[in-house]
Amino acid sequence: MDLAEETDENLMLRFGRGEAAAFEFLYRRHESRVFRFLRRNVKNEATANDLMQEVWFAVVRGAANYQPTAKFTTWLFTIAHNRTVDMIRATHRLQSLDAGDDADPEASSPLERLAIEAKLEPPAQVQSQDEAAALLSAVAQLPAEQRSAFLLQAEGDLSVEEIALATGSSFETAKSRLRYARAKLRQLLWEYA
């Protein structure tokens, strides 16, 4: 069967049998979405590139034991989410060592701390961008868990159940995060307009 007609799961199984072309096709199918997910969650592009490499290396090395028990994209974005959280925790640990007591004591998680940092961007800078940039900037200003839930839906096409599975939260929590994220984005866009 032509690789273009294969599902993600079949491409992964074929790669597990040693078919390098199947993986290449799979990678190109999801490359942009995964990178955008990572790029929106971290502060700079270099970090996003590092995460990109880690995520796909994990996919490659897990091919031998891959079993299509769930959608491939659910598995792929679960890996991406976990790697992002790990990286943010490591970054925050370094920042805590550097900043000492300057860290925000109210921040309860690394993602929240990252979101707080995003909020510190000057509003004037947001207002100077066009609508697309304003929307992306608004996404960056979301709290970390809400942003991650929104990006998993927008980039990974995951359902609420799959988002809950990928983030290790309950269905209601994932649904609530998504609702708050959309409401805030609409509010920011309305303010921009």
Add this chain to the structure above:
Amino acid sequence: MTQNDDTRDEELLARYRRAGADAPGPSDAVRAAILAESRRVADELAKQTPRPPFDVSRPAANDSRWKMAAFGTAGAALLAALLFAPRYWEIAPPAQVSMAPPPAPEPASISAPAPAPKSEAPSYTVPASQSPGESTSLQEIVVTRADRKSAKTYGAPSPQHDAAAPPPPASVAQNYAPVSPSTSNLVVAPAAPPSAAARLRSPNLSAGAASDALTAGAPSRAESLLKPATLQSAVAQGDVAQAATLLDQGAVIDARDEAGRTPLMLAVTQGQIELVRLLLARGADPDAADNAGHTPLQQARQQNSREIAALLEGWQRARSAR
């Protein structure tokens, strides 16, 4: 959530995707590294040849177990043979053993050794080369199957046998006589008495031994086994012919039992006048008294056996006349 909210959510997602559509992808170096790693892993996965199916035509690694099974079976068969074969060895061809001591004309002349003290182990040993006729003190003992098992070697009874059987009085030992000179189950021992088991079993051979002999296809031997083996038992059963046979074979005519009774007394007690006549004719002592001091004549009178009493009186008169 209303339909209006769903529409607004879809619109928001569409605007986001339009905004980020032209976002740059990962660097070329990252892309190259990922694809290179994928090719390397693909090569490794391709080299992993699938495990071949199980080959039943190849000999098994544990094929040599048949030796263990074969030797085990042979060993078990050998063990079973060793356990059961002695049953058939019991009915063996008659051995060339004939031990008939010369008849003792007088009870007083019998040279039987005094019974050994209980604390001492009696000596049963006789050299195998010694012929039965060389010693007049040898007694012939019919040993039953149980005794044969413990006395496998001719003339050398087992120590357990010796220890378990203190010798009875010589008068009792003298009473044992062989059934037949050619019978294979004769074991010759010195003047020492037989074991307790032999004393108990020899007068009346066990039915098991007789049935074994019959089923083994040796009727003549079985018949001989069923006959009384001692003069006492022959008299007790009233078997005149067997008593005569035993006397012919040299049985001691005045051998005494534990109560000091001779076969003549036993015949008188049982009213067997033919036996009384036979024993008197063969030289039985009509005046021999038992441990209580009763003579055969007194017993005949007590039992009001007039014929026997008259017979005894006649023999006493003839004897005193001599």
